[in-house]
Amino acid sequence: MPPAQRHPTMADVAERAGVSPSTVSRTLRGLPTVSPEVRARVEQAARELNFAVSRQASSLVTGRTGVVAVLVPTLNSWFMGSALSSLAPLLRAADMQLTLYVIPDMSERTAFFEHLPARRNADALLVFSFDLTDEETARLDDLGMPVIYVSQHVEGRPSVYVDDVAGARMGTRHLLNLGHRRIAFLATVGASGFTFSSHERLLGYRQALSEAGIPLDDELVVTARALARDKRATLEAVGKLLSLREPPTAVFAEQDELAAAVIGILRTMQIDVPQRISVLGFDDQPVAEWVDLSTVAQLPTDMGRVAGELALKLISDPGADHTPHIILPTTLIPRSTTAPPPVPDGERDSRGDLPGG
Numbered sequence: 001m002p003p004a005q006r007h008p009t010m011a012d013v014a015e016r017a018g019v020s021p022s023t024v025s026r027t028l029r030g031l032p033t034v035s036p037e038v039r040a041r042v043e044q045a046a047r048e049l050n051f052a053v054s055r056q057a058s059s060l061v062t063g064r065t066g067v068v069a070v071l072v073p074t075l076n077s078w079f080m081g082s083a084l085s086s087l088a089p090l091l092r093a094a095d096m097q098l099t100l101y102v103i104p105d106m107s108e109r110t111a112f113f114e115h116l117p118a119r120r121n122a123d124a125l126l127v128f129s130f131d132l133t134d135e136e137t138a139r140l141d142d143l144g145m146p147v148i149y150v151s152q153h154v155e156g157r158p159s160v161y162v163d164d165v166a167g168a169r170m171g172t173r174h175l176l177n178l179g180h181r182r183i184a185f186l187a188t189v190g191a192s193g194f195t196f197s198s199h200e201r202l203l204g205y206r207q208a209l210s211e212a213g214i215p216l217d218d219e220l221v222v223t224a225r226a227l228a229r230d231k232r233a234t235l236e237a238v239g240k241l242l243s244l245r246e247p248p249t250a251v252f253a254e255q256d257e258l259a260a261a262v263i264g265i266l267r268t269m270q271i272d273v274p275q276r277i278s279v280l281g282f283d284d285q286p287v288a289e290w291v292d293l294s295t296v297a298q299l300p301t302d303m304g305r306v307a308g309e310l311a312l313k314l315i316s317d318p319g320a321d322h323t324p325h326i327i328l329p330t331t332l333i334p335r336s337t338t339a340p341p342p343v344p345d346g347e348r349d350s351r352g353d354l355p356g357g
Contacts, residue, residue, distance in 0.1 A: 182247070302328055
């Protein structure tokens, strides 16, 4: 059986090129203190030996690791998957690696902020959708690297996010413009790390109602689990709305999966959507297209790409502005689940719209 093949070392390249290992290091790191003739010999020897410089060796010379770290509360979400799907190839194209830190519970969270494993192991940290305490934010400030906040805005720190307030205001206005005046807002609970967006969307909903001169009604704001598969909680939320003295004619669900669950419940109860109750979502996840859901769309793929570009800029130019806020747009996507509210029976009678009228 042949012996295991040994990987070539910097000393092997130095021996073949007839130079010292330190000259090989300077050459392969692109430093200008090597003559063109020596550089050509070293590069030729490295090619012949199939030698590649490790990132650890590179960091000793450049002070950089070639790694961007990402801190996320979960990977079990459409948003995270979409954002990372655009971030990863961007970093690969820049010859950077991606390291993920997933901390879904308090014990792992405490350990992360106590030890800060990203320190000295990355050149930048992207923090996705985390509701951090002031102490945790200050702890990240001490990392000595660019820290970019994604899908949230943090004062005085680089942030990339959509304007959830404006998006929810736009969605509520859509329902108001259709003629709805009893509009419910279905908020989510239990979405690890995402309560920042939840608060902002509720604020936008309330702003739109106030601008339209419609009194705020706390009974029209109910909560359900973030994941549509928690059917019991969603059933209870819909039941609260349908048991009101004046049920809503429209429901604005904070998230598309929740909106799709609401539609399923209403149709099971023989309540037509949108003929009796309109339903609007937020995100434009794939499920929105499947059920033809009207929604407020955001593009997490754009968010991941823009956050990655900002990280690369701050890594390469330490003197750049480290406090930019990049706000990405949302758009309204009207589909078949929103329509004008039903005409009250009394008004239909007066218009002669009933059969035989």
